[in-house]
Amino acid sequence: MNCGQPQGKxxxxxxxxxxxxxxxxxxxxxKAADTVVLVDVVEGVPQGKALDISQAAPLCGFTGRIVGTNDYDETAESDVVIITAGIARKPGMSRDDLLDTNVRIVRQVTEEVVTRSPDACLVVVTNPIDAMVYTVYKTSGLPRNRVVGMAGVLDSARYRTFIAQALGVAPEDVTALVMGIHGDHMLPLTRLASVGGVPLxxxxxxxEIQEIVRRTQHGGAxxxxxxxxxxxxxxxxxxxLQMARAILQDQKRVLPCAAFLEGEFGIRGLFLGVPVVLGREGVERVLEFPLxxxxxxxxxxxxxxxxxQVAATGL
Structure with a gap:
C-alpha cells in the first residue's frame, strides 16, 4: 500500500x-488519487458501490473523496479516465463476440469524457481491448500517447502467477512479459522470462513452459x-489501476500495454501490446527490442x- 497521497489528482x-x-x-x-469518480448509467448502482468503498477509508487510511454518479459532469477535469463500460464475456463467447455492442458503448462514453476532460489520459479496459482502444483513439481525437489499452499488465500477471505456482516461488520474483493481442494469439515471451534473474x-x-504459455493465452476463458x-x-x-497510477504519479513504470504503433516492431497504425514507459504524459515511449x-x-x-477487429469497427 502506498504511503504517500498525491495532491489534486x-x-x-x-x-x-x-x-x-x-x-x-x-x-x-x-491512494491513487484525491478524487475517484465512479460513473454508470444505472441509477443507484455507482452511488451504492461508491458509498460501500468509501466506508473502507478509515481502515485503509484513504483521506480523499469517492463519488458515485450517473452524471458525466462529475468527471470534469479528470487527469486519468479508465473506461470499463460495455458487456462482459459469458461462457462460449469470444472477446470478438462483444465487438459490435461495445463499439457503440465506447464511442458514446468517449465523447462524453473528452468533452469534459480534454487533457485526460484514457485507459481502455473494455473488450476486445485492442479494437476498443483503437475506437477510443479515433473517436477522441487525442494524441496517441494519451490513449492506452490495458491487457499486457493483466496477461503478464497471469503468466507470472502460473510460473510461480509451477516452481513454488514468490510471484513477485518472477519477471515475464506478454506481448501482442489480448486474446488467443497473445505472445508470452519464454526467452525473456526469469525467476530472480535465473532464466525460466x-x-x-x-x-511445462508450453503448458504455462497455453494456460496464459486462455487465462480469461x-x-x-x-x-x-x-x-x-x-x-x-x-x-x-496500476496503469492509471503510473500516469497520475508520473512513475515512469515499464508496463506491457496496448499502445499505438508507428513503426515499432515493424508494425504501423494499430494498437498492440508492447512494453512502454508510462508517466505523466501517458505512453512516453515504446521500448523496442529485437525479436x-x-x-x-x-x-x-x-x-x-x-x-x-479494427476493420469490423468501421472506423
Whole structure:
C-alpha cells in the first residue's frame, strides 16, 4: 500500500460493473488519487458501490473523496479516465463476440469524457481491448500517447502467477512479459522470462513452459468457465489501476500495454501490446527490442487478428 497521497489528482472510472468497481476499490486502497469518480448509467448502482468503498477509508487510511454518479459532469477535469463500460464475456463467447455492442458503448462514453476532460489520459479496459482502444483513439481525437489499452499488465500477471505456482516461488520474483493481442494469439515471451534473474528455460522443461504459455493465452476463458455468468474482475481492475497510477504519479513504470504503433516492431497504425514507459504524459515511449524470427511470426498472428477487429469497427 502506498504511503504517500498525491495532491489534486482526479481519477474517473466509467462503468460500475465488476471491473470498474474493482478499479475503484484498488484506487482507494492504494491512494491513487484525491478524487475517484465512479460513473454508470444505472441509477443507484455507482452511488451504492461508491458509498460501500468509501466506508473502507478509515481502515485503509484513504483521506480523499469517492463519488458515485450517473452524471458525466462529475468527471470534469479528470487527469486519468479508465473506461470499463460495455458487456462482459459469458461462457462460449469470444472477446470478438462483444465487438459490435461495445463499439457503440465506447464511442458514446468517449465523447462524453473528452468533452469534459480534454487533457485526460484514457485507459481502455473494455473488450476486445485492442479494437476498443483503437475506437477510443479515433473517436477522441487525442494524441496517441494519451490513449492506452490495458491487457499486457493483466496477461503478464497471469503468466507470472502460473510460473510461480509451477516452481513454488514468490510471484513477485518472477519477471515475464506478454506481448501482442489480448486474446488467443497473445505472445508470452519464454526467452525473456526469469525467476530472480535465473532464466525460466533453465528451471523448467520445454513441455511445462508450453503448458504455462497455453494456460496464459486462455487465462480469461478459464475464469469465465468457472464463473458461468461473468468474467475476471479483481486483477483486471488492479491492472488498470496500476496503469492509471503510473500516469497520475508520473512513475515512469515499464508496463506491457496496448499502445499505438508507428513503426515499432515493424508494425504501423494499430494498437498492440508492447512494453512502454508510462508517466505523466501517458505512453512516453515504446521500448523496442529485437525479436527472434519465431517471435515475429507469432506476433504477426496478433497483428492479423487485430486488423480484423479494427476493420469490423468501421472506423
Amino acid at each position: 482526479k481519477l474517473s472510472i466509467i462503468g460500475a460493473g465488476a471491473v470498474g468497481t474493482a478499479a475503484a476499490h484498488w484506487a482507494v486502497a492504494e 528455460e533453465a528451471l523448467l522443461p520445454p513441455e 478459464e475464469i469465465v468457465g468457472h464463473l458461468k455468468t461473468g468474467s475476471a474482475f479483481t486483477t483486471p481492475g488492479l491492472a488498470a 527472434t524470427d519465431e517471435e515475429r511470426r507469432h506476433l504477426q498472428l496478433s497483428v492479423e487478428a487485430v486488423q480484423r
